[in-house]
Amino acid sequence: xxxxxxxxxxxxxxxxxxxxxxxxxxxxxxxxxxxxxxxxxxxxxxxxxxxxxxxxxxxxxxxxxxxxxxxxxxxxxxxxxxxxxxxxxxxxxxxxxxxxxxxxxxxxxxxxxxxxxxxxxxxxxxxxxxxxxxxxxxxxxxxxxxxxxxxxxxxxxxxxxxxxxxxxxxxxxxxxxxxxxxxxxxxxxxxxxxxxxxxxxxxxxxxxxxxxxxxxxxxxxxxxxxxxxx
Amino acid sequence: xxxxxxxxxxxxxxxxxxxxxxxxxxxxxxxxxxxxxxxxxxxxxxxxxxxxxxxxxxxxxxxxxxxxxxxxxxxxxxxxxxxxxxxxxxxxxxxxxxxxxxxxxxxxxxxxxxxxxxxxxxxxxxxxxxxxxxxxxxxxxxxxxxxxxxxxxxxxxxxxxxxxxxxxxxxxxxxxxxxxxxxxxxxxxxxxxxxxxxxxxxxxxxxxxxxxxxxxxxxxxxxxxxxxxxxxxxxxxxxxxxxxxxxxxxxxxxxxxxxxxxxx
Numbered sequence: 001x002x003x004x005x006x007x008x009x010x011x012x013x014x015x016x017x018x019x020x021x022x023x024x025x026x027x028x029x030x031x032x033x034x035x036x037x038x039x040x041x042x043x044x045x046x047x048x049x050x051x052x053x054x055x056x057x058x059x060x061x062x063x064x065x066x067x068x069x070x071x072x073x074x075x076x077x078x079x080x081x082x083x084x085x086x087x088x089x090x091x092x093x094x095x096x097x098x099x100x101x102x103x104x105x106x107x108x109x110x111x112x113x114x115x116x117x118x119x120x121x122x123x124x125x126x127x128x129x130x131x132x133x134x135x136x137x138x139x140x141x142x143x144x145x146x147x148x149x150x151x152x153x154x155x156x157x158x159x160x161x162x163x164x165x166x167x168x169x170x171x172x173x174x175x176x177x178x179x180x181x182x183x184x185x186x187x188x189x190x191x192x193x194x195x196x197x198x199x200x201x202x203x204x205x206x207x208x209x210x211x212x213x214x215x216x217x218x219x220x221x222x223x224x225x226x227x228x229x230x
Numbered sequence: 231x232x233x234x235x236x237x238x239x240x241x242x243x244x245x246x247x248x249x250x251x252x253x254x255x256x257x258x259x260x261x262x263x264x265x266x267x268x269x270x271x272x273x274x275x276x277x278x279x280x281x282x283x284x285x286x287x288x289x290x291x292x293x294x295x296x297x298x299x300x301x302x303x304x305x306x307x308x309x310x311x312x313x314x315x316x317x318x319x320x321x322x323x324x325x326x327x328x329x330x331x332x333x334x335x336x337x338x339x340x341x342x343x344x345x346x347x348x349x350x351x352x353x354x355x356x357x358x359x360x361x362x363x364x365x366x367x368x369x370x371x372x373x374x375x376x377x378x379x380x381x382x383x384x385x386x387x388x389x390x391x392x393x394x395x396x397x398x399x400x401x402x403x404x405x406x407x408x409x410x411x412x413x414x415x416x417x418x419x420x421x422x423x424x425x426x427x428x429x430x431x432x433x434x435x436x437x438x439x440x441x442x443x444x445x446x447x448x449x450x451x452x453x454x455x456x457x458x459x460x461x462x463x464x465x466x467x468x469x470x471x472x473x474x475x476x477x478x479x480x481x482x483x484x485x486x487x488x489x490x491x492x493x494x
Contacts, residue, residue: 062439062443065400065404065442065443065446066404066438066439066442066443067404067405067406067408067418067442068404068407069407069408069410069418070407070418070435070438070439070442073418073421073422073425073435074435074439077425077431077432077435168298168299168300168301169300171300171302171303172300172302172408174302175411182300182302182303182306186306189310195310195311195314196310196311196314196315199303199306199307199310199311200307200311202303203299203303203304203307206298206299206300206303207295207298207299210297210298210299211294211298214298
């Protein structure tokens with residue numbers, strides 16, 4: 001066994017750092033797209049809008065039953081074709097792996113967030129709706145100002161835990177040869193042959209970020225539990 | 231549409247044989263990985279609930295570490311790093327393993343240990359859901375700690391958590407696809423290979439997707455049957471104790487019958 005030499009890690013720090021920034025950017029973008037789209041998907045199912053609700057239910061079931069890597073392959077293949085059709089000339093538009101990753105993770109996470117929000121919508125007390133009706137609020141105002149804020153508040157610990165899992169899952173963009181934290185480390189490792197040090201450092205980085213984030217969520221949950229019990 | 235699957239490949243097989251061999255690896259990985267995960271998960275889960283800190287702290291550390299590192303990174307650690315950091319005789323022996331098995335065993339170890347950390351949390355939730363009186367009654371009967379867990383606590387806890395284990399079953403078969411990154415030709419890898427060989431991407435991925443959907447359905451139905459058979463009469467299924475568990479349950483596509491109806 002060779003002795004470990006972590007100087008290679010300090011030398012290549014800027015590259016690893018840019019990889020980490022990409023992972024975080026992908027997580028943030030997927031979170032925003034996923035939450036916005038997921039809320040819409042949940043509402044369509046909640047209102048039982050015909051045809052659309054069934055299609056969305058099927059989409060969510062399929063996305064949740066197949067591995068994320070297969071989803072990545074699917075979108076990598078489908079997104080240029082769909083964009084081609086949307087643009088009118090029917091020819092696939094290659095947009096590159098980076099944009100594909102952003103779109104894929106956004107659409108993929110939307111399926112998971114929509115499930116969380118859908119369950120949250122079901123859990124809202126009926127009295128809230130009745131009170132809104134008594135106040136003559138329109139359906140839009142009811143959901144915008146009364147129902148959704150409560151759902152998002154109650155579900156926030158679950159949503160954040162899901163986002164931590166999302167952060168870990170972004171490492172799978174490795175299969176698209178993108179340079180996220182793991183991708184950067186693996187490219188460096190192949191250049192300089194220092195596989196052991198690189199992968200150990202990456203593992204520790206993921207561990208530190210995910211654990212710290214989990215602790216924050218735990219604190220948040222405790223605070224929220226206190227707030228509701230009062 | 232799926233006609234291309236029955237065409238001859240360059241190596242004299244049909245494309246569907248590639249898919250089936252991929253399915254075989256996926257199933258083998260999920261099946262054996264599951265039993266490793268189940269065995270370790272029960273032990274670690276029990277460890278998290280005992281009073282002795284020399285046991286409960288390492289158990290907690292195990293769960294924290296294995297849950298907070300992405301599966302893909304763990305896969306690389308077992309495949310690339312593990313043979314380098316063990317004594318060189320053992321490391322060399324590991325590197326001598328012939329090709330399919332050289333990726334299969336690290337993948338098996340990785341998935342087993344990762345899923346074990348998740349099962350441990352479910353087992354802990356199950357044990358904590360049992361009334362205190364179970365421990366006290368076992369104590370009053372003169373059972374020692376081991377016998378209490380072996381004959382009273384663990385059997386009941388396991389019967390309670392079958393529904394939440396469903397999501398772990400779904401999780402492990404989906405995570406088998408990560409093994410393609412270390413060169414195991416499982417189902418997703420074979421689908422990609424077929425798509426590259428035939429340019430029939432839609433057919434190749436479609437066939438793999440249908441197979442995964444069938445697996446999800448079979449896993450779900452089997453776990454429902456097991457739950458029916460072993461459920462403690464009169465008990466409600468354990469609700470996940472933490473939001474994190476709820477999130478993971480939702481994420482892994484388990485115990486939510488509404489979505490499964492569509493799969494049918």
